[in-house]
Amino acid sequence: xxxxxxxxxxxxxxxxxxxxxxxxxxxxxxxxxxxxxxxxxxxxxxxxxxxxxxxxxxxxxxxxxxxxxxxxxxxxxxxxxxxxxxxxxxxxxxxxxxxxxxxxxxxxxxxxxxxxxxxxxxxxxxxxxxxxxxxxxxxxxxxxxxxxxxxxxxxxxxxxxxxxxxxxxxxxxxxxxxxxxxxxxxxxxxxxxxxxxxxxxxxxxxxxxxxxxxxxxxxxxxxxxxxxxxxxxxxxxxxxxxxxxxxxxxxxxxxxxxxxxxxxxxxxxxxxxxxxxxxxxxxxxxxxxxxxxxxxxxxxxxxxxxxxxxxxxxxxxxxxxxxxxxxxxxxxxxxxxxxx
Amino acid sequence: xxxxxxxxxxxxxxxxxxxxxxxxxxxxxxxxxxxxxxxxxxxxxxxxxxxxxxxxxxxxxxxxxxxxxxxxxxxxxxxxxxxxxxxxxxxxxxxxxxxxxxxxxxxxxxxxxxxxxxxxxxxxxxxxxxxxxxxxxxxxxxxxxxxxxxxxxxxxxxxxxxxxxxxxxxxxxxxxxxxxxxxxxxxxxxxxxxxxxxxxxxxxxxxxxxxxxxxxxxxxxxxxxxxxxxxxxxxxxxxxxxxxxxxxxxxxxxxxxxxxxxxxxxxxxxxxxxxxxxxxxxxxxxxxxxxxxxxxxxxxxxxxxxxxxxxxxxxxxxxxxxxxxxxxxxxxx
Numbered sequence: 308x309x310x311x312x313x314x315x316x317x318x319x320x321x322x323x324x325x326x327x328x329x330x331x332x333x334x335x336x337x338x339x340x341x342x343x344x345x346x347x348x349x350x351x352x353x354x355x356x357x358x359x360x361x362x363x364x365x366x367x368x369x370x371x372x373x374x375x376x377x378x379x380x381x382x383x384x385x386x387x388x389x390x391x392x393x394x395x396x397x398x399x400x401x402x403x404x405x406x407x408x409x410x411x412x413x414x415x416x417x418x419x420x421x422x423x424x425x426x427x428x429x430x431x432x433x434x435x436x437x438x439x440x441x442x443x444x445x446x447x448x449x450x451x452x453x454x455x456x457x458x459x460x461x462x463x464x465x466x467x468x469x470x471x472x473x474x475x476x477x478x479x480x481x482x483x484x485x486x487x488x489x490x491x492x493x494x495x496x497x498x499x500x501x502x503x504x505x506x507x508x509x510x511x512x513x514x515x516x517x518x519x520x521x522x523x524x525x526x527x528x529x530x531x532x533x534x535x536x537x538x539x540x541x542x543x544x545x546x547x548x549x550x551x552x553x554x555x556x557x558x559x560x561x562x563x564x565x566x567x568x569x570x571x572x573x574x575x576x577x578x579x580x581x582x583x584x585x586x587x588x589x590x591x592x593x594x595x596x597x598x599x600x601x602x603x604x605x606x607x608x609x610x611x612x613x614x615x616x617x618x619x620x621x622x623x624x625x626x627x628x629x630x631x632x633x634x635x636x637x638x639x640x641x642x643x644x645x646x647x
Numbered sequence: 648x649x650x651x652x653x654x655x656x657x658x659x660x661x662x663x664x665x666x667x668x669x670x671x672x673x674x675x676x677x678x679x680x681x682x683x684x685x686x687x688x689x690x691x692x693x694x695x696x697x698x699x700x701x702x703x704x705x706x707x708x709x710x711x712x713x714x715x716x717x718x719x720x721x722x723x724x725x726x727x728x729x730x731x732x733x734x735x736x737x738x739x740x741x742x743x744x745x746x747x748x749x750x751x752x753x754x755x756x757x758x759x760x761x762x763x764x765x766x767x768x769x770x771x772x773x774x775x776x777x778x779x780x781x782x783x784x785x786x787x788x789x790x791x792x793x794x795x796x797x798x799x800x801x802x803x804x805x806x807x808x809x810x811x812x813x814x815x816x817x818x819x820x821x822x823x824x825x826x827x828x829x830x831x832x833x834x835x836x837x838x839x840x841x842x843x844x845x846x847x848x849x850x851x852x853x854x855x856x857x858x859x860x861x862x863x864x865x866x867x868x869x870x871x872x873x874x875x876x877x878x879x880x881x882x883x884x885x886x887x888x889x890x891x892x893x894x895x896x897x898x899x900x901x902x903x904x905x906x907x908x909x910x911x912x913x914x915x916x917x918x919x920x921x922x923x924x925x926x927x928x929x930x931x932x933x934x935x936x937x938x939x940x941x942x943x944x945x946x947x948x949x950x951x952x953x954x955x956x957x958x959x960x961x962x963x964x965x966x967x968x969x970x971x972x973x974x975x976x977x978x979x980x
Contacts, residue, residue: 504923571869
């Protein structure tokens with residue numbers, strides 16, 4: 308039986324903009340009504356284009372972005388927190404349990420600190436160790452786990468390549484022994500040959516230490532390889548979520564289909580049944596009415612333009628928010644027939 | 648036989664730095680014909696951009712071109728020796744016969760000058776158009792690359808464009824002078840996949856319409872597969888494999904190319920484990936002797952690989968590989 312570690316219900320994050328003196332203050336609806344269950348020990352993928360709200364959602368779960376509305380709960384074996392009201396000591400405790408790995412290993416590490424100090428900082432700030440010896444011991448243990456050469460601990464980050472730096476960031480995130488990690492585009496800045504190495508490391512750490520990952524990425528093929536559950540976001544909304552294999556075998560939302568088919572194939576003769584998307588993601592300040600994807604969707608009909616679809620469960624833990632998923636699924640031709 | 652649009656031969660570029668002379672590119676040779684897209688793949692630091700910049704003499708002043716290097720541009724029955732161009736004659740390769748588009752379109756436009764004024768300015772420099780005619784041509788180009796409402800967009804600034812629109816405007820600007828060769832340095836890397844697909848389509852259409860040559864630089868093998876005719880794989884400043892894109896991707900002959908393919912997550916088989924290439928790219932300051940890949944190569948033969956630079960060998964399908972293993976098995980190119 309699996310247990311839910313993180314659960315959100317109708318979670319929204321809004322950022323008010325500076326308005327003019329008259330009229331209403333414009334609001335960026337970065338995340339709107341997102342409901343997810345992240346099971347303990349899972350590798351949960353979150354995908355979408357830039358501006359879809361995936362980073363903001365990840366930050367909201369860490370309380371690094373304000374939660375405007377809705378519920379978010381963290382429940383572990385010994386403790387549970389309501390993330391919307393977390394403060395004081397509970398907040399400090401939650402920070403030990405939930406950590407973030409950033410995208411750019413060049414910007415995330417202070418150039419003036421040695422690798423040892425970078426990794427040790429969370430322990431010192433949170434007061435998790437009693438002596439310098441104990442700190443050193445924990446730093447060495449986690450560094451070895453992340454395959455950092457122990458002799459490198461005395462050096463500064465500038466001496467390292469992108470892959471090595473990302474391993475240092477990972478060690479820093481793991482040193483406080485968290486059990487929930489948000490990895491935000493953690494391999495996007497790395498070269499392919501290094502990316503595979505870091506992905507394998509993340510995956511093995513997750514398995515060995517029983518961690519729960521929220522893995523945010525725009526790269527569907529990376530997500531397909533490491534995640535066991537995937538959620539697709541578009542303009543702040545969750546449009547589809549399913550176990551990885553199910554999602555890649557039978558995507559239901561037109562946006563998911565388009566994303567999948569836009570990945571360039573390695574076979575030059577296979578340009579695929581490419582579902583070309585016209586235009587770009589609309590602004591979250593002024594989202595279109597109805598289904599947020601209707602401005603780019605070639606299956607959009609009248610109802611899509613007025614009513615926002617709700618997440619519909621179609622079995623196998625697979626949810627999709629589309630008015631027409633059923634008829635499109637029943638008609639196998641629908642995915643290849645173009646209408647102009 | 649007609650001459651290729653551009654031939655680069657034995658291009659070797661070193662940089663004079665505080666730590667000594669650093670070799671960035673070594674003995675790089677390739678041709679591009681009109682109407683052809685050549686893909687140049689490699690990881691960061693492999694020398695792709697330095698090679699591209701050499702074609703327009705855009706490398707910094709501390710770049711030293713080896714005397715054996717040659718870059719010949721053939722336009723209208725005239726051969727131009729790029730490396731010997733004086734400062735006054737460089738207009739022809741900078742925005743004239745050669746144009747370049749960059750990875751980050753936001754950094755490529757001046758923020759305080761409207762997109763239209765920037766497009767008109769370069770037309771006034773590179774052609775004898777009047778300002779009115781240049782405005783007309785620029786708006787036509789914006790329309791051609793699929794920017795809606797081009798006359799209105801013409802007056803706007805770069806920050807008012809989205810990422811995809813900016814890259815389209817960049818392409819429109821690069822093409823409005825009708826270059827013979829377009830250098831595209833990671834043009835889709837900063838874009839989302841759905842927008843990337845749009846830009847790739849646009850570039851393919853433009854090649855058939857304008858019949859120019861394109862040097863397409865990217866680290867993404869999927870983009871290469873869908874875009875280019877021929878490809879070359881670069882590692883630490885050296886082309887280690889080159890040929891028709893189909894042949895190289897179907898039967899990669901070099902252990903590095905094979906390693907890249909194995910490291911790539913593939914969607915059609917989720918059970919295949921990702922295999923990383925061991926180690927990191929060595930610093931150009933200590934370039935390995937012999938084959939540049941020998942420090943990370945899974946099938947290194949030892950001494951031979953560590954001491955002698957491999958020569959190009961023809962694979963069965965005709966594409967060329969610089970590897971000792973292939974050398975022992977095949978015929979020299």
